[in-house]
Amino acid sequence: MTRKTSLTMESNQSNQHNSLLASEADSQRTLYPYVTGTSVVAIKYKDGILMASDMGGSYGSTLRYKSVERIKPVGKHSLLGASGEISDFQEILRYLDELILYDNMWDDGNSLGPKEVHSYLTRVMYNRRNKFNPLWNSLILGGVKNGHKYLGMVSMIGVNFEDDHVATGFGNHLARPILRDEWHENLSFEDGVKLLEKCMRVLLYRDRSAINKLQIAKITEEGVTVSQPYSLKTFWGFSAFQNPTVGAEGSWWVVVRWVRPNPDQKKLRRPPLLLPLILPPRSPQLAANLDA
Amino acid sequence: MTKQQANWSPYDNNGGSCVAIAGADYCVIAADTRMSSGYNILTREYSKICKLADKAVMASSGFQADVNALQKQLAAKHLTYQHQHNKQMSCPAMAQLLSNTLYYKRFFPYYAFNVLGGLDSEGKGCVFTYDAVGSYERVGYSSQGSGSTLIMPFLDNQLKSPSPLLLPAQDAVTPLSESEAVDLVKTVFASATERDIYTGDKLEIVVLNAGGIHREYMELRKD
Numbered sequence: 001m002t003r004k005t006s007l008t009m010e011s012n013q014s015n016q017h018n019s020l021l022a023s024e025a026d027s028q029r030t031l032y033p034y035v036t037g038t039s040v041v042a043i044k045y046k047d048g049i050l051m052a053s054d055m056g057g058s059y060g061s062t063l064r065y066k067s068v069e070r071i072k073p074v075g076k077h078s079l080l081g082a083s084g085e086i087s088d089f090q091e092i093l094r095y096l097d098e099l100i101l102y103d104n105m106w107d108d109g110n111s112l113g114p115k116e117v118h119s120y121l122t123r124v125m126y127n128r129r130n131k132f133n134p135l136w137n138s139l140i141l142g143g144v145k146n147g148h149k150y151l152g153m154v155s156m157i158g159v160n161f162e163d164d165h166v167a168t169g170f171g172n173h174l175a176r177p178i179l180r181d182e183w184h185e186n187l188s189f190e191d192g193v194k195l196l197e198k199c200m201r202v203l204l205y206r207d208r209s210a211i212n213k214l215q216i217a218k219i220t221e222e223g224v225t226v227s228q229p230y231s232l233k234t235f236w237g238f239s240a241f242q243n244p245t246v247g248a249e250g251s252w253w254v255v256v257r258w259v260r261p262n263p264d265q266k267k268l269r270r271p272p273l274l275l276p277l278i279l280p281p282r283s284p285q286l287a288a289n290l291d292a
Numbered sequence: 293m294t295k296q297q298a299n300w301s302p303y304d305n306n307g308g309s310c311v312a313i314a315g316a317d318y319c320v321i322a323a324d325t326r327m328s329s330g331y332n333i334l335t336r337e338y339s340k341i342c343k344l345a346d347k348a349v350m351a352s353s354g355f356q357a358d359v360n361a362l363q364k365q366l367a368a369k370h371l372t373y374q375h376q377h378n379k380q381m382s383c384p385a386m387a388q389l390l391s392n393t394l395y396y397k398r399f400f401p402y403y404a405f406n407v408l409g410g411l412d413s414e415g416k417g418c419v420f421t422y423d424a425v426g427s428y429e430r431v432g433y434s435s436q437g438s439g440s441t442l443i444m445p446f447l448d449n450q451l452k453s454p455s456p457l458l459l460p461a462q463d464a465v466t467p468l469s470e471s472e473a474v475d476l477v478k479t480v481f482a483s484a485t486e487r488d489i490y491t492g493d494k495l496e497i498v499v500l501n502a503g504g505i506h507r508e509y510m511e512l513r514k515d
Contacts, residue, residue: 132302
């Protein structure tokens with residue numbers, strides 16, 4: 001569900017009974033998104049397109065959903081990845097299902113390729129922005145047809161382009177610089193996956209809405225494969241992660257997180273919560289207190 | 293839940309600079325190929341130049357989605373024109389059509405800043421320069437887009453076009469030769485790229501003359 005707000009239009013007296021205006025006044029528009037997905041990253045490689053995205057669905061800053069598939073096959077030759085409003089993405093998938101179905105009903109052996117689907121999406125997104133009623137997404141469309149690789153993007157307001165590698169949202173800031181350094185035309189499947197995983201790992205560390213459950217999809221002349229969800233290996237052992245407040249030590253969290261569960265007990269215990277994943281710094285005084 | 297984004301806007305500025313220079317028997321139209329959004333570079337290879345007719349070429353910067361819609365609209369109108377008149381539209385005719393098309397959306401404008409270059413019916417170079425709502429003027433040279441504030445005064449200084457206030461009206465075409473004009477275009481883009489973050493990556497130059505249409509590219513700074 002998208003957050004909708006009715007626009008109250010100042011109706012002047014002469015137009016009060018105009019049903020057209022009244023219906024416009026009642027119209028509902030997306031002013032901001034509800035449940036959102038974060039970055040999608042995609043690249044061309046030797047045999048086709050590779051696309052990666054995590055499976056998080058954020059409700060503001062709450063991680064509300066953790067198994068949202070944000071990469072879907074479209075028709076025989078295309079792969080669609082979406083960030084932004086999840087419900088709008090699902091609406092777009094319904095439009096595309098209809099598009100592919102009606103195209104298939106011609107029964108002429110022709111089928112829409114990635115270029116056509118991308119063009120269609122471009123028109124849908126731009127048309128909705130013209131009505132001031134946008135579909136709140138950044139979309140990535142990749143595919144292969146007749147030996148031609150295709151990789152393009154469309155934004156919420158209809159801005160669209162093709163490139164050898166693309167990324168939405170935070171991916172634009174964090175993944176594309178890596179891709180510009182390391183991408184090349186002849187990437188093998190293995191190297192392509194490695195490159196995407198490198199990007200997704202950086203996003204996982206630095207994008208707070210990214211989660212460690214992702215899918216990578218591949219499309220070649222042979223067809224589409226979307227991987228099962230999996231996790232990346234991470235390393236949080238850097239000293240900056242271990243003890244982020246060193247040099248800026250406060251006092252409150254020692255009090256909050258180290259409690260004396262039983263007044264008779266002299267030894268301080270960690271509370272039975274999972275909160276203090278980060279160990280407090282041991283000042284000599286505190287250490288003495290703890291060991292007493 | 294509280295609102296997290298700024299108010300939604302139907303517009304964006306994807307940046308880029310356009311230049312056109314008219315000579316006695318040629319016209320040079322040029323634009324960079326960078327497309328940006330905010331501080332992001334979206335792609336380094338997006339052509340802002342569109343061939344509207346055999347002797348009319350448009351370079352546009354501003355909001356890419358609007359530019360795209362404008363180009364499609366003009367292509368459709370030009371197709372109709374060809375069916376009705378069995379000929380290509382002339383550059384001055386295309387100039388008027390572009391103005392009307394922009395003004396048609398006066399109250400929800402195409403956020404597009406265009407220069408139209410081509411050859412008129414006598415084979416003389418012509419340049420038309422526009423604002424987003426369709427005001428236009430025939431000139432000898434012009435620049436539009438994010439780098440226009442850097443480029444335009446430089447062109448004024450180098451080309452010294454006769455004042456439009458002179459009577460009788462003086463011819464506005466530049467005295468440069470074709471290759472001098474192309475070199476000037478390369479210089480102004482290299483300079484604009486130094487200071488304008490929305491201009492760079494690659495320069496696309498289209499030259500129109502009696503021999504037809506010719507295209508060349510020059511690399512620009514990518515930072």
